[in-house]
Amino acid sequence: MPRTPILSASGIRTAALGIIDRHGLDGLSMRKLAAELGVQAASLYGHVATKDDLLHDLAGEILEKVDVTGFADGDWRHGLTMCARSYRAALAEHPNIVPFLAYGPAHREASLRRLDALHGGLVAAGWSRREATMIAASLMYLVFGAALSSFSSGFSEDQALYRDRYPNLDKAHLLPAVAEELDHDSFELALAAFVDGLALRLPR
Structure with missing residues (x-):
């Protein structure tokens, strides 16, 4: 059976920044980020509460x-x-x-x-x-x-x-x-x- 990818805060940030680099700020959504990481969107919320919080993490x-x-x-x-x-x-x-x-x-x-x-x-x-x-x-x-x-x-x-x-x-x-x-x-x-x-x- 396929395994669910193991998520990490750094991996989420890297994937999110990659989406922004390719498609701009408007191209980032939690749904698209989850698809990029091969998980369900709900899985992301254990690591980041909102898209805005994620953007602040990227900025930092x-x-x-x-x-x-x-x-x-x-x-x-x-x-x-x-x-x-x-x-x-x-x-x-x-x-x-x-x-x-x-x-x-x-x-x-x-x-x-x-x-x-x-x-x-x-x-x-x-x-x-x-x-x-x-x-x-x-x-x-x-x-x-x-x-x-x-x-x-x-x-x-x-x-x-x-x-x-x-x-x-x-x-x-x-x-x-x-x-x-x-x-x-x-x-x-x-x-x-x-x-x-x-x-x-x-x-x-």
């Missing part, structure tokens, strides 16, 4: 890859830069779940621990608590803006669309071919400008 797993250790040496610029780069990289691995993550830390332990380290590192460096909150929020805008869209991929490769009507965009058709490189460099430019600009505002 992804956010474990965000590195906030750079604040430990007291260099807030280094900490902020490491946090931003690792955050963008973590989101890039699973872009379809980014809209769920973009709503803020909610009650997610992994997110709150990292936010606590970021906030503490900034305050220790001399920023006020209000400024630290604003910097953390601004960093999220930067990271999630980069994760939610690709500026370069949004152009057509048809040169005729731009050449005659938009003379300053006569090379825009070349952007999709170098989208990954240009998006990376654009993020780095924005991040450097953000951190350098903040440094000028820090009270001495």
Whole structure:
């Protein structure tokens, strides 16, 4: 007789994330997840209460890859830069779940621990608590803006669309071919400008 697959929390998360990666957030349901795992939907509820709880578990797993250790040496610029780069990289691995993550830390332990380290590192460096909150929020805008869209991929490769009507965009058709490189460099430019600009505002 066929055996019922043994379920585990990690296996459920892996399968759920696979569905989201392939079909987007709307493609995930407890019924589809159960079918993916070869079990009945009722079997899942011994491990996760609701789909929303499962999404929070997935978010926590992804956010474990965000590195906030750079604040430990007291260099807030280094900490902020490491946090931003690792955050963008973590989101890039699973872009379809980014809209769920973009709503803020909610009650997610992994997110709150990292936010606590970021906030503490900034305050220790001399920023006020209000400024630290604003910097953390601004960093999220930067990271999630980069994760939610690709500026370069949004152009057509048809040169005729731009050449005659938009003379300053006569090379825009070349952007999709170098989208990954240009998006990376654009993020780095924005991040450097953000951190350098903040440094000028820090009270001495």
